[in-house]
Amino acid sequence: MSVLAHVLTTYRRYGEPMLVGWVNGCFKGKRSLFLFIIPITLYMVAFFLYPVIYGIFISFYDYSLGSPRTFIGLQNYVLLTHDTQSINSFFTTAIFVASAVLSQLVLGIGVALLLSHESKTMNIIRTVILLPTVFTPLVAGLVWKALYHPDLGLITYYLQALGINIGRGLTVERSTALFSVILVDIWQWTPLMVIIILAGLKSLPREPYEAGVVDGASSWQLFQYITLPLLRPTLAVALLIRSLDAMKIFDIIWAITGGGPGTSTTVTNLRIYEVGVQHLRIGYASALSNVLLVLGVITGVLFINLLYSKKYGGMR
């Protein structure tokens, strides 16, 4: 039944003004729950879809704030392929995401296994280690920046006291700057990994372990042949969530290095901010963010496919 017919029949039935009749009709039966979808749909169209589409549209223009825009087709994207700074920012993002997330995965599994044992102390520890995840990222960045400070930072002081040569300071040397911000991301988000893996460990069946112990498997073998395969779906979801979030990194790097020294920690988000907000080249910044968006979606789709693929035993 078309909407119009529906409106007409309700009109006849209730003998009320058309709209009121239609609304009343909607309140009959489960259909009325459609009303619940309307606000979020409108909201997402107005404040999510529209900005994304506007971003795609404007990326075909030479548009700087305050000056008229001119259509230039794909030139922003062509420009991008010649712009070493932007290309490097994609590599920096990739290195950042890959090393941060993989370290978090490995450390996460390790710490989760250490804490998996049930006791009061463990409960407290599990609560306490979650604190970094609520820490305002910008504050975390500034705190670590102080700890890394080349002259007065505690980290610098103790590393030097141990006789380790860190040059002018971890965040100041090109070779270690990216590592120093990755470490902060590891500090903040490994706990999330730990808590997801702990929840996964808790939901594992007991039988395979009992069988394994009867067969005389060592604890390493139990881990390798039982825990790891059974945990795979959980690990995949955790990796997906963390990778997508790590691609959004901004606050911490902004606070600690501001993208420097040089451009050694300029991830794409910082580059977009620099081009779009500081240089006000909105068209080009949009082209950059669209590429990042596509990369994000590809990462997401790849992971979801991996998650549901038969090869890894599937999700359910």
Added chain:
Amino acid sequence: MTPLQSHRLKKGLLWGLRVLTIGAVVCFVLFPIYWVFATSFRERIDMFRLPPQWIFKPIWDNFKYIFRTMPVSRWALNSSVISVGTMMLSLLIGVPAGYAFSRVEFRGKRVLLTFILLTRAIPPLVIALPFRVMMQSVGLFGTRTAVILIDTVYNAAFTAWLMSGIFESIPVDLEEAALIDGCSPIRAFWSIALPLSKPGLVTSALFAFIFSWNDFLFALTLTSPPTATLPLGMLSTYGVMSIGWTYMTALGCFAIIPVILLSLLLQRYYVSGLTFGGVK
């Protein structure tokens, strides 16, 4: 040494190693948090003392100083208004949507759900830049409303997704019985499903609050000085007094204490939100 003794020794060593590792992990995790609180009670001169003095006499001067010289209460007010506003708007839009997702089949449901999950994959600047232009053209740029609107995109989506899972775990029998007795579906939602889903509501509200409280990028791109939030204020403290760590950390306390307290008080809900979707 008998085999039994060596076995015991090995076990003891392993136990010791385990405790040491856990201790090291906890110290690594907690040290920066301890440092914020400790430094905020130190004298400014302490920063320049190396090796660091681990024992010191706590003072309140830093807090007095930041309140005297900076609009701390305005920043805190802005942060609170934005967080509470986002929380309410997200629940208002997201909860009913989550209910509908879990209770009715309709065309385009998958599209809408995918769309909602996509918000998680979208880098913030992808929508923040166009959003900035949009807000400038409607005259909302530099207002708290602008930040609430953009924060709600992410949080309404998260709420709808989380709540659809929560409602799915509530049996439909009660609501169906009510429907047969002539109750409207909206009434059934309001008086039956909603009260049963309280834990989910708390989790959604908590996450919306923490998200907006901790947000820096959206506030940076959309606010003006009078509507600056605490993280933006912090940035200015680091900038102005190039190494005013004692002041910075005093202000930092204001930024992190509310979220730390909330996450500890509502720990169960916080953990359930973090692991939601992770294990299913």
